[in-house]
Amino acid sequence: MEVVGDASGSEPGEIRALKPCLLRRNHSREQHGVAASCLEELRSKACDILAIDKSLAPVTLVLAEDGTIVDDDDYFLCLPSNTKFVALARDEKWAYHNSDGGTAWISQESFDVDETDSGAGLKWKNVARQLKEDLSSIILLSEDDLQVLIDVPCSDLAQELCQSCVTVRGLQNTLQQVLDQREEARQSKQLLELYLQALEKEGSVLSKQQESKAGFSDESDAVDTGLSRESSSETALTSQLLTALKEKPAPELSLSSQDLELVTKEDPKALAVALKWDIKKTETVQQACNQELSLRLQQIQSLHSLRNISARKNSLPGELQNPKRAKQDPTEYS
Numbered sequence: 001m002e003v004v005g006d007a008s009g010s011e012p013g014e015i016r017a018l019k020p021c022l023l024r025r026n027h028s029r030e031q032h033g034v035a036a037s038c039l040e041e042l043r044s045k046a047c048d049i050l051a052i053d054k055s056l057a058p059v060t061l062v063l064a065e066d067g068t069i070v071d072d073d074d075y076f077l078c079l080p081s082n083t084k085f086v087a088l089a090r091d092e093k094w095a096y097h098n099s100d101g102g103t104a105w106i107s108q109e110s111f112d113v114d115e116t117d118s119g120a121g122l123k124w125k126n127v128a129r130q131l132k133e134d135l136s137s138i139i140l141l142s143e144d145d146l147q148v149l150i151d152v153p154c155s156d157l158a159q160e161l162c163q164s165c166v167t168v169r170g171l172q173n174t175l176q177q178v179l180d181q182r183e184e185a186r187q188s189k190q191l192l193e194l195y196l197q198a199l200e201k202e203g204s205v206l207s208k209q210q211e212s213k214a215g216f217s218d219e220s221d222a223v224d225t226g227l228s229r230e231s232s233s234e235t236a237l238t239s240q241l242l243t244a245l246k247e248k249p250a251p252e253l254s255l256s257s258q259d260l261e262l263v264t265k266e267d268p269k270a271l272a273v274a275l276k277w278d279i280k281k282t283e284t285v286q287q288a289c290n291q292e293l294s295l296r297l298q299q300i301q302s303l304h305s306l307r308n309i310s311a312r313k314n315s316l317p318g319e320l321q322n323p324k325r326a327k328q329d330p331t332e333y334s
Helices: 037-047 073-078 108-113 119-133 135-140 141-149 154-161 166-201 205-232 237-245 257-265 268-275 279-315
Strands: 002-004 019-025 031-034 060-063 068-069 083-088 093-098 105-107
Touching: 002 060, 019 037, 037 060, 037 073, 037 083, 119 135, 119 141, 119 154, 135 166, 135 257, 135 279, 141 166, 154 166, 237 257, 237 268, 257 279, 268 279
Parallel strands: 002 068, 019 083
Antiparallel strands: 019 031, 060 068, 060 083, 093 105
16 A cells, blocks of 8 residues: 655644654664654654665655555654654665564565465465455455455455555454354344244144155155256266355355356256255255345445446536536626
């Protein structure tokens, strides 16, 4: 995240309070305490204290926490006392310091190149880049993807998204809220299913027997027709997706939108055979997946519509944004 502004300095006759700051060079752990009233003064003291040669100008000041470029006096004044700065000479790049106190210094450039050997490392980076392109894609993520981003260290995710740690902590809290909402919806559905099962048990023995026979007949038909289909074609769903459908309660809340679409498009008979379910249960799950997919797409469309409306308002000329200013006094023409 880059903060660039117009560092105008102090007005003539204005006295600004000194702000205590901590300075260090890139790839160095030695810090120096200084006090400055503005950015220009802090840069000057950084060159003197850190022995930065004038030939290496211009010197850029960035936040040690996340590499944010600070080039605006007003922003500088909003920072808390004892904020840590890194002074970067010309052509230097900010380097991330391992917060556990270790000796590892990982440059941002090498961090981007090193994709790690583990699949988990690649997975969270791919999901993070998806969010970076469109934040509204949070709605489309599976529960596993949400949990992956929540478990990533804040500093690592901040580097990948090019945002501050404070912003990323807020994002991870939002991801956790989305995950909690899905869990609450799942529990509500489970309670509703238990309630409906209790109502069914209050029915007559005859009706229960008829329902059992009908269910057995449907299951037999599904297996018979499914076996003939299985001989010609197999389901396109992965074993991981089938496991989620079988084992997770309200599986539609756990899946990504892409997986939901695959489930809804799958042939019910082939899916019933793969899951070893009766056709009625299979179609019910497919309907639930279709409803969840439609809900998520509606939410995405609503967000995009709001974004377009906001963009149009911001693009309006000043006269249209404030029509009162465009009005003229009628007495001017009298």
